[in-house]
Amino acid sequence: MTHALLRRMVSEFLGTGFLVAAVVGSGIMGERLAAGNIAMALLANTIATGAALFALILTFGPISGGHFNPAVTLVDALERGISWWVAACYIPAQCAGAMCGVIAEHLMFGLAPISVSSHVRSGSAQAFSEFVATFGLICVIWGCSRKRSDMVAFAAAAYITAAYWFTSSTSFANPAVTIARSFSDTFAGIRPVDVPPFVTAQLAGAIAATLLFRWLAPGVLDAGAKRIVVPAEPGA
Numbered sequence: 001m002t003h004a005l006l007r008r009m010v011s012e013f014l015g016t017g018f019l020v021a022a023v024v025g026s027g028i029m030g031e032r033l034a035a036g037n038i039a040m041a042l043l044a045n046t047i048a049t050g051a052a053l054f055a056l057i058l059t060f061g062p063i064s065g066g067h068f069n070p071a072v073t074l075v076d077a078l079e080r081g082i083s084w085w086v087a088a089c090y091i092p093a094q095c096a097g098a099m100c101g102v103i104a105e106h107l108m109f110g111l112a113p114i115s116v117s118s119h120v121r122s123g124s125a126q127a128f129s130e131f132v133a134t135f136g137l138i139c140v141i142w143g144c145s146r147k148r149s150d151m152v153a154f155a156a157a158a159y160i161t162a163a164y165w166f167t168s169s170t171s172f173a174n175p176a177v178t179i180a181r182s183f184s185d186t187f188a189g190i191r192p193v194d195v196p197p198f199v200t201a202q203l204a205g206a207i208a209a210t211l212l213f214r215w216l217a218p219g220v221l222d223a224g225a226k227r228i229v230v231p232a233e234p235g236a
Helices: 003-033 038-064 070-078 084-108 124-145 149-166 175-181 192-216
Strands: none
Touching: 003 038, 003 084, 003 175, 038 149, 070 084, 070 124, 070 175, 070 192, 084 175, 124 149, 124 192, 175 192
16 A cells, blocks of 8 residues: 555545534534424535535545545446445445544534434435435536536535435445434434435446436546646545
8 A cells, every 4th residue: 555545545434524514413402402493403404414515525625535425436436436445445444534523523513422312214215315415515526527627526516415414324335324313312313223225225326327427428438637626635
């Protein structure tokens, strides 16, 4: 493993960790301050998540590409933006970062480091919502990554902010985040039993969006044309 790859892995670890911290922490804070108003709690959760995602992609994107999401890493490897070896290094780093983000938030709010979620998010409607949420996110990334790469951070964050409200699942759209949230029995949590349908739908949505863009805008997916989300430093 080269130093360049190690830096990229740490970037993905930190970026995913801070993203999950924003999701879980703003959910806890929003629920505590909203006095039972779920809409206000969700609004607080949404704004914090979108703002954090925007800042984190700008911060860590030039180092690793700013994926913070195994679904994004998977389709980037499928389109040869990164090697499968790099993808195999990114995904564990993202999952580990996500778990650390949950633990850090719990400790900051005086909760047990890990608490298995009891928040029910089941049914075909929510699984389909995760397919749509991830499909849309990958479409946004592919659509912006070549000619409007400077806008990817804004576009991805804006999409996730909107998708919180137009999907019944509140748009997890990220396998690492989904798994980590199952260990948080808070506003943003998800029961472990509901994780596999969510992750399956997310991966299916990501692959479907990539296949669509192979036909819709083939120049965007030319091998070696770009790295998503933001062009990363070379090496490994």
